[in-house]
Amino acid sequence: MIKGLPRLEYINFGSIGKVLDHPTFNDPSSTLKLTHFCELDPNYVKIERLQVLCPNIQHLSLSVPLRMSSHNDNSDTDTTSRIMDTLALSSLPLRTIELQQFPYSDSFKRLLKSKGKNLIELLFRANGSLNSEHITFIGESCPKLQKLHLKEIGPEDSPNPNRAPVIINTTALKRQSMFCELTSVHLSGQMWNPSTILPILLTSAKKLTRYI
Numbered sequence: 001m002i003k004g005l006p007r008l009e010y011i012n013f014g015s016i017g018k019v020l021d022h023p024t025f026n027d028p029s030s031t032l033k034l035t036h037f038c039e040l041d042p043n044y045v046k047i048e049r050l051q052v053l054c055p056n057i058q059h060l061s062l063s064v065p066l067r068m069s070s071h072n073d074n075s076d077t078d079t080t081s082r083i084m085d086t087l088a089l090s091s092l093p094l095r096t097i098e099l100q101q102f103p104y105s106d107s108f109k110r111l112l113k114s115k116g117k118n119l120i121e122l123l124f125r126a127n128g129s130l131n132s133e134h135i136t137f138i139g140e141s142c143p144k145l146q147k148l149h150l151k152e153i154g155p156e157d158s159p160n161p162n163r164a165p166v167i168i169n170t171t172a173l174k175r176q177s178m179f180c181e182l183t184s185v186h187l188s189g190q191m192w193n194p195s196t197i198l199p200i201l202l203t204s205a206k207k208l209t210r211y212i
Contacts, residue, residue: 002019002032002034003024003025006032006033007033008032008033008034009033009034009035009036009056010034010035010036011034011036013038014038014039014040015038015039015040015041015044016034016036016037016038016039017037017039017041017044017045017046017050018039018041018044020044020046020049020050020053020054021044021046021049025053030053031052031053031054031055032053032054033054033056034054034056034057035056035057035058035059036057036058036059036061037050037054037057037059037060037061038061038062039061039062039063040063040065041065042062042064042079042080042083043079045062045083047083047086047087047090047092048086048090050090050092051090051091051092055091055092056093057092057093057094058092058093058094058095058096059094059095059096059098060087060092060094060096060097060098061098061100061123062083062098062099062100062102063099063100063101064080064100064101064102064127065101077103077105080102080103080105080107081103081105081106081107082107084102084105084107084108084110084111085107085110085111087111087114087115088107088110088111088113088114088115089114093118094115094118094119095118095119095120095121096119096120096121096122097111097115097119097121097122097123097124098122098123098124099123099124099125100123100125101125101126101127102124102125102126102127103126103127103128104124104126104128104130104134109137109141112137112138112141112142113141116138116141116142116143117141117142117143117144118144119142119144119145120144120145120146120147120181121145121146121147121148122138122142122145122147122148122149123149123150124138124149124150124151125150125151125152126151126152127152128152129152129153129154129155129189130150130152130153130154130189131153131154131155131156131157131192132156132196132197132200135150135153135197135200135201136178136200138150139176139178139179139200139201140176140178143178143180143181144181145179145181145182146181146182146183146184147182147183147184147185148179148182148184148185148186148201149185149186150186150187150188150189151188151189152188152189153187153188153189153190153192153197154189154190154191154192155191155192155193156193156196173199173200173203173204174203174204176204177204178200178203178204179200179201179202179204179205180204180205180206180207181207182201182205182207182208183207183208183209183210184208184209184210184211185201185202185205185208185210185211185212186211186212187201187212
């Protein structure tokens with residue numbers, strides 16, 4: 001069907017990578033108009049091939065199966081790191097990124113440094129706990145974000161009675177003007193501190209219309 005609809009831009013199917021891996025698409029001269037790419041199996045996320053076949057991809061949705069992410073195997077980490085590093089170096093004009101069960105890692109930071117300036121939507125479900133430092137980096141790297149969906153937000157650090165609590169400087173936050181284009185925010189997690197997280201997200205979010 002994809003081959004027979006050369007002007008197709010969007011299809012609601014969770015394994016586009018598996019489809020594009022078929023030998024039918026081995027001809028590098030036949031590019032597709034697809035702007036959305038969704039794949040549930042990291043083994044079929046081949047960014048080099050994708051940017052040749054579908055150079056107009058703006059919306060990318062990738063997931064790591066729970067059976068893989070729960071094991072924390074080095075090979076799984078290598079796979080997600082390779083995907084994010086290759087994405088960072090790619091020519092894909094990404095505007096929306098959805099990553100489910102991916103690690104917040106140096107590779108993720110490189111991806112945001114490379115593509116974050118043009119992102120308008122980010123959905124990130126980490127395979128570990130997110131804190132204020134991670135959210136601040138997202139805000140600094142993605143100045144045009146309009147929609148932000150973060151899962152697995154947790155406490156700032158492991159309990160330590162000798163460690164001073166995180167103090168948020170709202171004056172400094174106003175100068176940074178992070179998340180000033182946000183219109184929608186969705187947060188979920190356990191044991192996270194609203195008095196730490198919310199000022200980072202909301203101090204400059206004057207356009208916000210939806211918070212969950």
